[in-house]
Amino acid sequence: MANPPETSEENETLSLRTLCTMRSLLLHPSTSKSTVSHILQTLTSSPHPTTHSLKLLSDGASRHPDLAPTMALPTAESSPRLAVEAIGASLSGLHLDDARFTSLCFGASVPARAWMLRNAGSSFEVRPGLLLAVLLGFTKDPYPYVRDAALEGLVRFIERGGELKDVGLVDACYRRAVQLLRDFDPCVRYSAVRVVASWGMMLAASSSEMKAYWSNDVFAKLCSMARDMNMKVRVEAFNGLRKMEMVSEDLLLQSLAKRVSGRGKQKETESPSTSEQCVMLASSVAGALVHGLEDEFFEVRKSVCESLHTLTSLSAEFAREALDSLMDVLNDDSAVVRLQALETMHHMAINGRLKLHEKHLHMFLGALVDDSWDVRYTYRKILKVMKLNNLALFKSSVDRLLRNLDSYPQVCFILGSICLLYFQWLRKISS
Numbered sequence: 001m002a003n004p005p006e007t008s009e010e011n012e013t014l015s016l017r018t019l020c021t022m023r024s025l026l027l028h029p030s031t032s033k034s035t036v037s038h039i040l041q042t043l044t045s046s047p048h049p050t051t052h053s054l055k056l057l058s059d060g061a062s063r064h065p066d067l068a069p070t071m072a073l074p075t076a077e078s079s080p081r082l083a084v085e086a087i088g089a090s091l092s093g094l095h096l097d098d099a100r101f102t103s104l105c106f107g108a109s110v111p112a113r114a115w116m117l118r119n120a121g122s123s124f125e126v127r128p129g130l131l132l133a134v135l136l137g138f139t140k141d142p143y144p145y146v147r148d149a150a151l152e153g154l155v156r157f158i159e160r161g162g163e164l165k166d167v168g169l170v171d172a173c174y175r176r177a178v179q180l181l182r183d184f185d186p187c188v189r190y191s192a193v194r195v196v197a198s199w200g201m202m203l204a205a206s207s208s209e210m211k212a213y214w215s216n217d218v219f220a221k222l223c224s225m226a227r228d229m230n231m232k233v234r235v236e237a238f239n240g241l242r243k244m245e246m247v248s249e250d251l252l253l254q255s256l257a258k259r260v261s262g263r264g265k266q267k268e269t270e271s272p273s274t275s276e277q278c279v280m281l282a283s284s285v286a287g288a289l290v291h292g293l294e295d296e297f298f299e300v301r302k303s304v305c306e307s308l309h310t311l312t313s314l315s316a317e318f319a320r321e322a323l324d325s326l327m328d329v330l331n332d333d334s335a336v337v338r339l340q341a342l343e344t345m346h347h348m349a350i351n352g353r354l355k356l357h358e359k360h361l362h363m364f365l366g367a368l369v370d371d372s373w374d375v376r377y378t379y380r381k382i383l384k385v386m387k388l389n390n391l392a393l394f395k396s397s398v399d400r401l402l403r404n405l406d407s408y409p410q411v412c413f414i415l416g417s418i419c420l421l422y423f424q425w426l427r428k429i430s431s
Contacts, residue, residue: 014043019052026060036064101126105134110143117149132157132169139176144185151177151191158198167206174199178221186230193233196221197240204246212274215246220281223255223288231297238292238300241307244314250278251285252311252318256325258287293325298334305329305340309347319353327363335372342367342378349386356386 014022022039025031043057104116117138120126126134131153138150154173164170177195180188200218204211218240225237254261260282289311292304308326312319329341348354356364367379 014053016052019056023056023059026056026063033064036060040064098127098130102130102134105138110146113138113141114143114146114149117146117153120153128157128164132164132173136169136173136176139180144183144188147180147183148185148187148191151180151188151195155191155194155198158202164202167203170199170203170206174203181221181225186228186233189225189228189230190233190236193222193225193236193240197243201243201245212246212248213277215244216248216251216274216277216281219244219247219251220284224284226288226291231295231300234292234295234297234300235303238303238307242310244310247311247314248274248278249315249317250275251281252315253321254278254282254285255287255289256318256321258290260286289322290325293329298332298337301329301332301334301337302340305337305344309344312344312348312353313351316353319348320355323348323355323360327360330363330367335370335375338367338370339372339375339378342375342382346378346382346385349382352387354382354386 022043025035026039040057040060043053043060101116101120105113107113117135120131120134135150135153135157139147139154141147141150154177174196177192177199180192181196183189183192196218200214200221204214204218207214222237222240225233228234228237250261289304289308292300295301295304305326308322312322323345326341326345330338332338332341345354367375370376370379
């Protein structure tokens with residue numbers, strides 16, 4: 001088999017015709033190993049690699065993994081772009097040891113540094129201790145997209161199921177992310193919010209005695225971002241609230257009140273330190289959820305409704321207070337937001353947290369004539385599972401359903417369930 005055509009020394013970039021010839025030789029089963037090795041070395045030594053040459057390099061290394069380890073991959077100093085993009089092309093035969101990883105991260109190329117941080121642990125394996133040390137260090141990089149890459153690397157570490165026994169390191173990562181919540185760059189603040197939510201929950205889970213303390217701290221830090229100037233940051237802050245497993249009731253109620261309330265009566269379930277913490281964090285939490293429900297972007301309002309799906313499960317009193325805000329959302333201009341509000345109410349009804357009063361009746365029954373079929377359907381799902389202990393509420397609901405039969409015949413299937421509940425209720429009060 002003939003050797004591949006030599007490229008001119010004057011032409012620094014391999015032509016498409018040359019690359020096509022190389023590809024044919026690489027894929028042909030009869031091509032000798034010496035020819036394959038020569039092609040791979042030619043691609044590796046190209047001073048100005050293109051997307052096509054890197055793709056061919058990836059395909060060749062994948063098809064001939066026995067030859068890939070012998071390739072002389074340039075260092076980050078000599079050719080950072082080739083070094084990084086060749087690894088990024090998933091060359092399965094190349095082995096990236098800790099020394100090569102750190103040399104690429106600390107090289108002169110800033111794009112190379114950011115790419116390595118974003119892909120460490122997914123495209124190639126690095127020891128967890130070394131990886132976290134590097135990621136934590138680069139959160140102080142002067143370039144914002146490198147800081148962002150380091151923070152996202154910390155998030156992915158958690159998403160891949162990474163566990164740490166060193167609570168001090170978890171605490172360091174969490175506190176560094178809290179500092180970056182005030183970064184001038186929105187992409188860094190966005191990633192910092194994600195780290196606060198994920199690493200904060202890991203920190204809370206590390207100690208049963210400190211779980212309430214750290215959970216409150218995470219809740220307050222996320223609520224403090226409800227007024228961030230960037231819409232995506234606000235959305236991610238409310239998304240983070242969905243991960244909460246424990247929050248003091250005082251803080252939950254404060255998130256629905258724009259005015260900072262005074263120190264309430266200490267609950268038996270709370271320690272003095274937790275009660276004092278709630279007082280200190282109150283200003284950061286005040287009105288955060290209400291502010292989110294009044295946000296100009298529907299994405300933010302929807303995210304708040306989704307967070308209430310979780311938070312209403314943590315406190316019955318908070319669920320009662322949050323219901324007033326959710327009722328107002330049923331007038332929202334966006335059908336997506338109205339639907340999410342009803343989905344949250346459905347979840348509350350299933351968990352026995354949906355307690356309707358007469359003041360809610362007009363707004364709640366108005367969902368029966370909503371323009372969105374999904375909204376009307378979700379409303380009927382709520383009626384099937386909720387408990388109407390007040391006879392006036394029950395009769396009003398049935399009357400409104402009957403009046404809507406002409407416009408929306410599909411409500412018929414729910415009437416049987418409602419009537420059955422009605423007779424059960426009559427039997428209960430008569431006995």
